[in-house]
Amino acid sequence: MKNTFGNNLTVTLFGESHGKAIGAVIDGMPSGVRIDESYIALQMDRRRASSALSTARREADQVQILSGVKDGISTGTPIALMIENTSVRRSDYDDLSDKPRPSHADYSGYVRYRGNGDASGGGHFSGRLTAPLTAAGAICQLMLKEKGISVMTHIASLHGICDRPFDEENLSGDLQILEQAEFPVLDEAAGEKMKQAIREAAADSDSVGGILATAVSGLEAGIGEPWFDSIESMIAHAIFSIPAVKGIEFGEGFGFEKLKGSEANDPFILKDKKIQTLTNHNGGVNGGISNGMPVLFQTAVKPTPSIAKKQKTVDLSEMCETEIEIKGRHDPAIIHRAVPVIDAMTALVLCDLLIARFGCDYFGREKE
Amino acid sequence: MKNTFGNNLTVTLFGESHGKAIGAVIDGMPSGVRIDESYIALQMDRRRASSALSTARREADQVQILSGVKDGISTGTPIALMIENTSVRRSDYDDLSDKPRPSHADYSGYVRYRGNGDASGGGHFSGRLTAPLTAAGAICQLMLKEKGISVMTHIASLHGICDRPFDEENLSGDLQILEQAEFPVLDEAAGEKMKQAIREAAADSDSVGGILATAVSGLEAGIGEPWFDSIESMIAHAIFSIPAVKGIEFGEGFGFEKLKGSEANDPFILKDKKIQTLTNHNGGVNGGISNGMPVLFQTAVKPTPSIAKKQKTVDLSEMCETEIEIKGRHDPAIIHRAVPVIDAMTALVLCDLLIARFGCDYFGREKE
Amino acid sequence: MKNTFGNNLTVTLFGESHGKAIGAVIDGMPSGVRIDESYIALQMDRRRASSALSTARREADQVQILSGVKDGISTGTPIALMIENTSVRRSDYDDLSDKPRPSHADYSGYVRYRGNGDASGGGHFSGRLTAPLTAAGAICQLMLKEKGISVMTHIASLHGICDRPFDEENLSGDLQILEQAEFPVLDEAAGEKMKQAIREAAADSDSVGGILATAVSGLEAGIGEPWFDSIESMIAHAIFSIPAVKGIEFGEGFGFEKLKGSEANDPFILKDKKIQTLTNHNGGVNGGISNGMPVLFQTAVKPTPSIAKKQKTVDLSEMCETEIEIKGRHDPAIIHRAVPVIDAMTALVLCDLLIARFGCDYFGREKE
């Protein structure tokens, strides 16, 4: 439903880039979950613009919890999260209101809302709205941690530069690396090259994109629903909500095209008396339902459309061709900032599916 | 919601491969839509097993319309579609009930349903349930045709063999080709090679997969919702419901990784006084909302997991490793049969989004 | 959503009075629930036309389970229920298609569906569609029985004739009476008077209505959701779906107008070390959530609008005033037949809310 996502655990998103505030409401929240605000702040930090790589705009991104938490514990009723917009320079954008920026939502949103939309800085379509999603997802990650489930994401490749793949035998090790990394890669050297590529794109008034790889460890078998609420359908739905995402694949994904069935199938084996698969080409999901192996997927993130180069566009009021130069503050790459957002949306989906199966009392605990 | 998909126009799916009947209920159906049963039958034919390429199982797949249509016109109340299962050889599958087939839903479904599931032939997870989806989608395609919107899909590549891409300047020509094609490719010669590859896989008791490309022509700008009900989120959700789908990308998708922002952006231009984009790297969608250009996406389909080769698995009752040979009837490739299913699910999403914007009276007409 | 109701456990309804078949799909069904078909048949019998009191139309109402049940146990995937329409005399109704019957859905449905609706015998609006709802509800009642929860309904009053009220101290006794009663009253003598009143109305080509009282025993405290998915909101939503229902009240309901707060409040007490309330004016619900006391509500059912007397109406094609005489088969009272439908819809809501709280594995069990 438009700005609400989820079945049992839902998140409702609101706000515009240059409005008073942005935020999210989490409903279906289990009671008795410890809400560690420092963990939320940590995820917000990961999403925030950092150093030379990112936009000069620095929002404090102070997440206010308006409801649903008492003495650091979830009450079970809706958690409303709000972030006030404090660093708004609307003037940077105002002259663009009639000149839609290429590959942004300016034009499609203009038609959708019959010219009434708030286009400044992307308005409701702004990547800035991933901030409350990240906060909401951080709360979901706190729930997953209760159950020993971890979600982790790294930049698998950026404009041709590749990180090493996840070590599926040691995902807890990779998780540790990523939790401490200032830049979300497993191989620091690869990360340095990526950062260099980002700086070069910036110097050229251009931008770059890449591919993110995500792993979920600790998810038991039997989670997900057949057909429309499969893990893959739900995660894909959630991930495509994130601006600049243009593709998702599970397991081998598009690489399956090169494999035969006999190469692609994952035989079942017993390991420590538990059922596992010998390989994990299917990324931990069979028939839309988890099989107990790590859930693996990759996400394609396009280059940031906001570039400083002069671009062609159309003047909507004059209905003539024209050019724009996007001033304002923008990122030569957003892919590293998308990492905690991917983690957040994935955590939200997993909590939702776990609650569908086990009920809302599955997470949290009775008050002592 | 599990077996119901859509917001304003919904489809609810039911049935098992070897049960009495399979079917779907369409709700939110506009009144006054001409329901051309021969068009539904045509789509069912496209989905059905054909010739040497596909399984020997031949269901008549006779779609019965139980409700919601009077004198060939939709009444506006739910259309229930039912297909009786007439050609069921349950014995082929029964000995497998304790031996989950690799990369099928047998094991994950076993855990999900606590051993109570009907596993014969995949049960509720069977690809056979795409038959009622195809019928429901055919009805949606009839609605889209009223408005000049077409959905078309071809096999872009199959195990390394590529079809020519869509001609975006002449999608109506490509549509004609695909409507008449016995095998869903644009270049007949490529199709012959693909069929040969399928036959070779079959001869080797193996299977192959590939990539499907889909185009939507005639969709106006401004359709789709921000964030969670974007065209991309909704189509991805729907497409991942189809068994064997493991990836989806819009426009350049994973190829964006190779492009810089200045190469990836689609500048707005005026053409015949209408706003268009010079290129269409974004596949007709900006910010989740249509921009008036053709909507383009590609779907990764894994090789059919049912292969005749002996495979490793685990015996669930004995909890020991064992092997299986899948007898029964199965396809060396299902990708060509997935084509009408992709079209169907895409049509369903588009009708749903159009109704969200324009209401349920947008389609169909008043009785004369 | 139009013809789908419920959040976690949903029912989707389809069919028309005079079409091929009517039915319902239950989704979100727990796996491992014993599906006792004779119990379903029993509820269908209670709903069916009986003796001189009800319409001469006698449908076999044979419920076919098309999917979701294997060897008498729910699989966890959708249960599709279908009842074929075998006793259709469309001619009785056809001449009325342009002359809407007063207080039926004929005219409002005509406008809603732009003249395309199937009006014969009420079409999709027909009370006949309560048959699949009753079957679906019977399955829910089987689940509730697993947990010691019972739903029971009697005719509290019919055109001025009153039954004795529930004995809240002995609801299991009242349940026994109602399970064995041919006519759903607690006091047989009152029942005889009611039947006499129905016969008199019939003799006068007229009809009567009344008030049903429902009790739920065995429901623990803490079930229901705040605000929009309160027990009261959900039950009211479900009950108003039943044709001819025009009112619902919980506990004292409209009688609260006569009470002061000090008379209306239900003090908490301890009884057998358990928290109860001394009185139950609130009908077992506080703040929308169960408090452990019996849930009590009353439903107003209007007189059947189908009467044999000549009535004024408008001819829709000629747009002039005219008269109709409704031939066909109709009931002088449907209130006794509404009893199992009320029980069914109530059971559906309770299962839905219990699954929301405790998950779908709360009901049913693992396969042995």
Added chain:
Amino acid sequence: MKNTFGNNLTVTLFGESHGKAIGAVIDGMPSGVRIDESYIALQMDRRRASSALSTARREADQVQILSGVKDGISTGTPIALMIENTSVRRSDYDDLSDKPRPSHADYSGYVRYRGNGDASGGGHFSGRLTAPLTAAGAICQLMLKEKGISVMTHIASLHGICDRPFDEENLSGDLQILEQAEFPVLDEAAGEKMKQAIREAAADSDSVGGILATAVSGLEAGIGEPWFDSIESMIAHAIFSIPAVKGIEFGEGFGFEKLKGSEANDPFILKDKKIQTLTNHNGGVNGGISNGMPVLFQTAVKPTPSIAKKQKTVDLSEMCETEIEIKGRHDPAIIHRAVPVIDAMTALVLCDLLIARFGCDYFGREKE
């Protein structure tokens, strides 16, 4: 879904009586609707505590619009409304946290949320959360006014004192009276008696309830959905969300028990060449769908459970019987304050159903 209501136009509610803020998010909002903040403020005033009749607590109830409105016009993206809690005296309530107040949600909420809920002043269950609902509903009423649809409510009776009924021939006159009334009655003399009864209850540390009557004028025929989203189901669902509501009836409602079919049916007639009904016993709804006549319903509101008299309850930590005296601020009657809340929820349902039929562009307009 718990704290979200509606299908196409939804409202999501958050907050606790004594938390930082309460609020609501409206999604599915049409673009181009003029948002008159003074009209919202007017509805807030009607809901707020007034004079000697109501609680001494006086919230400024300043509604902040955080998003979705630009230059007084709706953008089409979510409108978030927030009201900060400024007048919180938590101490009045804190000693009650273990002693549930009779007929409040304290105990049922305690069980529902496993002791983690915020019980102060009712927490999330507090009637205070009707403030953001009223604000959201005011926005819906602005939309309905665009289309000539009015919702109006008066106190039909209060502890035995009756107002005159609506004049169905002159609802616009009654609307005028109610818009200007300080106390929501049609007959001022009756209102004085009611106020006297409220003052007497207050003097006696007691409270009173009553019955509200609502009329909707100007709604065309054909609005509503069959079965589960009927006007009656949707309005009942919404109205039962309001604290203290214990009953609802449409048209004659429970009074139908006294009528025969021939007396209860509403014959169709032609009046000024338009189809109407001669009587309106069915309250403007047939088969769940509007028939063009005024929609009429009545709501039962129980006496405020917060009374100053000493009451029995149970101490949850000691598990022993005890007594409480509710201090804090409370109302001897809330029925007059419920009036704008009823109007608000009704307006929300009507907008939702109109958008379902006609799309979200039905309301509002293109930017000039």
